[in-house]
Amino acid sequence: MTTATDTYESVSALVRRETSMIYDAGKEYLVEARLRPLAAAAGCTVDEYVKRLPIDPVERRKAMDALTINETSWFRDHAPYQVFSDVLLPRLLEARAATRHLRIWSAACSSGQEAYSLAMLLDQHLPAGWTHEIVATDVSTAMLERVRNARYSAVEVNRGLPATALVRYFARAGNEWEIVPRLREHVSTRHLNLAAPYDGLGSFDLIMLRNVLIYFDQETKHDILRRMRPMVAPHGYLMLGSSETTLDLPPDLAAQWRREQEGRVQVHRPATGALT
């Protein structure tokens, strides 16, 4: 059985309203697969469940958590993390020599692999006497809970994590693996919808905004990049996913960002003199 068209349309409108993610036509099977367990737990059909969502904030939260796409892995795409350690970090250490403190934002953190991958690199490369914090945000409360729990299955630790990192940064917890406290203490979580205001987060030396802009329409993407610009410190960096680009920005927004190529990886910096 697949979800009726009007049910699918009301789910995709709801997802769009709550997260700005676009569920194109043709993903009925995905909606059905993700909502069926929630509908079964609530003792109703998927169609009945969807009708409840506008008036039931608890089920709506669960449904949004189930419908966000949380695909991630350790050191995803490898090259951006190599560029971070070899190129960006030495520059950031120079720029931040006075405060010896770095701030990093994992802006759609999913289950935390991105934030903890960075924490591992900082553990290895940050000189003694430096401090750092990594703020991990996501629209999915279930994902944030996973970041706080910092526990990963055997399948998950097999996705991109070098064996040496498993030994060094994880402890066995039953069938799972748990990140050690010395990495966890640097990672804080916060619920944040990228399409809504970002109050009180401060500015960052590095923002990872990876593999999330692809789910938004162009207007939302541009709005996010416009509002994120003042949150990158003048010497700081923004990193997008490898299939994401700023080539389609309108001229006024394009003028606010400077694209730089570091080997195979494109990084973005605030353009000097651009209005914030």
Ligand SMILES: C[S@@+](CC[C@H](N)C(=O)[O-])C[C@H]1O[C@@H](n2cnc3c(N)ncnc32)[C@H](O)[C@@H]1O
């Ligand atoms: C595909 S994952 C990417 C995770 C990680 N950045 C990476 O590159 O591996 C996309 C994440 O974006 C989150 N997301 C979707 N819409 C969002 C929004 N409006 N605000 C914040 N996070 C959002 C999803 O919950 C999901 O965890």
